Amino acid sequence: MTQYIGIDVGGSTIKAALVDEQGQLKNYQQCPTTRDDLEKVLQTLTELIHYYQTTTITQVGISIPGVINPTGKMITSGAIAQLHHYAVLDDLQKATHTTVRLVNDANAIALAEHWQGRAKDVQNFVCVPLGTGVGGSIFLNGQLVTGVGGAAGEFGMMLANPEKVSAQTAHLAEYSFNAGAVAGLCRIYNQKLKRANLADWELSVPQILKKAATGQTEAQESLAIFYQNVATLLLNIRVVLDPSLILVGGGISESQTIINGVQAALTVITKQHPDLLAIGMPPVLPCQLGNRAGIIGAASQFVK
Numbered sequence: 001m002t003q004y005i006g007i008d009v010g011g012s013t014i015k016a017a018l019v020d021e022q023g024q025l026k027n028y029q030q031c032p033t034t035r036d037d038l039e040k041v042l043q044t045l046t047e048l049i050h051y052y053q054t055t056t057i058t059q060v061g062i063s064i065p066g067v068i069n070p071t072g073k074m075i076t077s078g079a080i081a082q083l084h085h086y087a088v089l090d091d092l093q094k095a096t097h098t099t100v101r102l103v104n105d106a107n108a109i110a111l112a113e114h115w116q117g118r119a120k121d122v123q124n125f126v127c128v129p130l131g132t133g134v135g136g137s138i139f140l141n142g143q144l145v146t147g148v149g150g151a152a153g154e155f156g157m158m159l160a161n162p163e164k165v166s167a168q169t170a171h172l173a174e175y176s177f178n179a180g181a182v183a184g185l186c187r188i189y190n191q192k193l194k195r196a197n198l199a200d201w202e203l204s205v206p207q208i209l210k211k212a213a214t215g216q217t218e219a220q221e222s223l224a225i226f227y228q229n230v231a232t233l234l235l236n237i238r239v240v241l242d243p244s245l246i247l248v249g250g251g252i253s254e255s256q257t258i259i260n261g262v263q264a265a266l267t268v269i270t271k272q273h274p275d276l277l278a279i280g281m282p283p284v285l286p287c288q289l290g291n292r293a294g295i296i297g298a299a300s301q302f303v304k
Contacts, residue, residue: 004302005052005060005098007045008108008294011035011079011132015291016048018057019299023116025292027052038082042091049096060100061298063108064088067151072102075150079132101301106135106153107144108297109249109287114139115300117288122245126237127287128155129249130230133176133183138241155237156180160229178229181205181252189222205252223261231265238281246284249293253286 003026006019014033017025029048034040049060065078072089092100103111110127113119119127123142129135134156138145145152156176159165164173177183182203189208190201202208212219234246252258263284270276289296 003057004299005049005057006295006297006299007048007060007062008105008298009033009041009045009062009064009080010105010294011065014041014044014048015295016052017295018052019061019296021303023112023296023300025295028295033080035080036082038080038086041080041082042088042095045092046095049092049098049100053096053098058098059302060092060096060098061108061301062088062092062100062102063105063294063298064102065105067149067154068102068104069150072100078105101298103298103301104135104137104146104150104153105129105294106137106249107146109135109289109293110137110139110247110297111144111300112289112293112297113247113287114142114144115303116296117293118247118285119245124241125243125245125247126153126241127247127249128234128237129287130179130181130184130252131250133174133180134233135249136237139243140241155233158233158236160232175229175233179226179233181250184229185222185226185252188225189219192218192222205255205258209255209257227261227265228269230262231269234262234266234284235269235276235281239276239279244282246282247287248284249287251291254290259284259286 001020003018003020006017008015012033013030015030017028067075069075073087074083077084089100089102106129109129119125125139127137136153136155138153158175159173160175160178161173186203195201208219212223266281
């Protein structure tokens with residue numbers, strides 16, 4: 001059975017495994033991401049590839065944060081700032097003598113869900129990972145849509161609050177800073193508590209949910225704002241792309257409380273908007289494959 005090397009590069013960990021033609025993982029391992037040391041990141045990737053590589057296993061799929069242009073150059077770098085404008089693909093192929101294919105991390109999740117997950121056999125869907133910020137991936141007519149320069153589906157860059165746009169605060173208008181788990185929900189919550197020192201910030205979504213459940217007003221208000229922000233994002237995506245399914249990804253999607261909150265906000269908004277009510281909303285569901293999706297999706301680039 002043919003096997004592929006799948007690697008998922010995240011801001012905190014690099015995960016890797018062999019992936020077979022049924023999407024099953026073998027010899028899984030993970031190690032810390034030295035995000036401030038580009039040379040060490042590349043060394044880790046090279047060592048992982050050599051570890052799995054044999055005479056018959058020579059195809060490597062890598063999921064990585066950021067916008068990747070068609071030549072394999074990083075246009076933006078996501079959680080690993082030093083990858084910005086770096087030609088990762090060329091260096092890895094030269095160092096390992098393998099065939100390497102890079103894929104944006106959100107696109108890797110969508111590829112995995114389309115191959116072996118909740119979007120299997122679904123031809124038109126979007127995937128919206130809610131992590132530190134907001135990612136996105138688009139499937140139309142059974143094909144991943146990446147756009148001319150690789151930036152299609154970067155929903156986090158869309159502007160949620162145009163009135164905030166200025167030379168100093170434009171980034172705060174992005175959906176990443178309004179609908180992301182950390183940059184959105186956690187930021188909103190800590191600002192409500194008037195915590196000026198970042199070292200004092202609460203960055204745990206489960207803790208915010210717990211505080212809301214015990215009646216803390218700031219947590220409840222923050223969640224209400226967050227749910228509305230996510231709902232408006234998903235409604236905008238729905239109107240533009242008209243998918244038959246919207247998947248929500250990231251660790252936050254494993255919370256049924258979060259999913260229920262977003263769905264409730266969607267219901268409230270659509271009931272107030274006759275046209276949105278008329279066209280309806282596709283199902284909004286959590287991704288199925290969890291933290292395996294990046295590896296599976298990266299390897300799936302070689303599966304015919």
